[in-house]
Amino acid sequence: MAYEVAAPKYVRLAQTIQSRIEDGTYPPGTRVPSENQLVQAFGMSRPTVVRALELLKRDGWLESRQGYGTIVRGRPEVVEQRGRxxxxxxxxxxxxxxxxxxxxxxxxxxxxxxxxxxxxxxxxxxxxxxxxxxxxxxxxxxxxxxxxxxxxxxxxxxxxxxxxxxxxxxxxxxxxxxxxxxxxxxxxxxxxxxxxxxxxxxxxxxxxxxxxxxxxxxxxxxxxxxxxxxxxxxxxxxxxxx
Incomplete structure (x- = not known):
């Protein structure tokens, strides 16, 4: 029997942020909203927000810069390389x-x-x-x-x-x-x-x-x-x- 399972909250939040990066709401090179701003904007807990941001950093959408915050990198580059x-x-x-x-x-x-x-x-x-x-x-x-x-x-x-x-x-x-x-x-x-x-x-x-x-x-x-x-x-x- 098939069934649908909702993704965890942090995954859904990460997907929403990705969509905003894709549509230009968060352009590459700019800072994403702070953790406090994301908590307030999406009504999610701080641990959920932190986990979503870490997921996006790991997958190459965001990066942390010391003294500047979390920066939008944009869509991760698709590396064309034999042997991938x-x-x-x-x-x-x-x-x-x-x-x-x-x-x-x-x-x-x-x-x-x-x-x-x-x-x-x-x-x-x-x-x-x-x-x-x-x-x-x-x-x-x-x-x-x-x-x-x-x-x-x-x-x-x-x-x-x-x-x-x-x-x-x-x-x-x-x-x-x-x-x-x-x-x-x-x-x-x-x-x-x-x-x-x-x-x-x-x-x-x-x-x-x-x-x-x-x-x-x-x-x-x-x-x-x-x-x-x-x-x-x-x-x-x-x-x-x-």
């Missing part, structure tokens, strides 16, 4: 890539995923788990999670590989638009089933890239947990200093 895990997770054509779909099931939402999707801890979500292989060796395990309502009237629950990629499928079926992705990288020990699928011996950690795909309002549409064997990875980035 988020883009790959959204656009990978399961029917064309080496690997296999290992599981499609309705599962209790993991804690990290629940936070990103704005769902309560006991909510159920649809999970698609795909194992990517190269030359017969498992190199990546992608577990993608979708709110129940979003998965309705789609092929996401099918045990067959999905042609064309999740992003194209959802945009066509649900008339939505993916706008930007936030990636959070952490290291952890894999669960037993994850280690088995990746062929990892005991004690070998994985890099977890949590991919949060959102629409223009900042609403998370899909969350993917991309697991990479840590002993086979080296992260490198080059960037300019402003």
């Amino acid at each position: 895990r988020g883009r790959e997770a959204l656009e990978r054509d399961e029917s064309q890539i080496a690997g296999r779909l290992v599981e499609v099931a309705e599962v209790p939402v993991p804690v990290r995923v629940a936070s990103a999707l704005g769902l309560p801890k006991r909510a159920k979500v649809l999970m698609r788990r795909f194992l990517v292989e190269e030359d017969g060796e498992a190199v990546e395990l992608v577990s993608s999670y979708f709110p129940a309502g979003l998965a309705e009237d789609t092929e996401l629950a099918s045990a067959e590989t999905l042609a064309g990629g999740v992003r194209a499928h959802l945009e066509a079926r649900k008339k939505i638009r993916f706008d930007h992705v936030t990636e959070r990288v952490s290291a952890r020990l894999p669960e037993a089933d994850e280690a088995g699928l990746l062929g990892l011996p005991d004690g070998v950690p994985v890099l977890s890239v949590l991919v949060i795909a959102c629409d223009a309002s900042g609403q998370a549409l899909q969350v993917s947990d991309v697991l990479l064997p840590a002993d086979r990875q080296e992260l490198e980035d080059t960037y300019r200093l402003g």
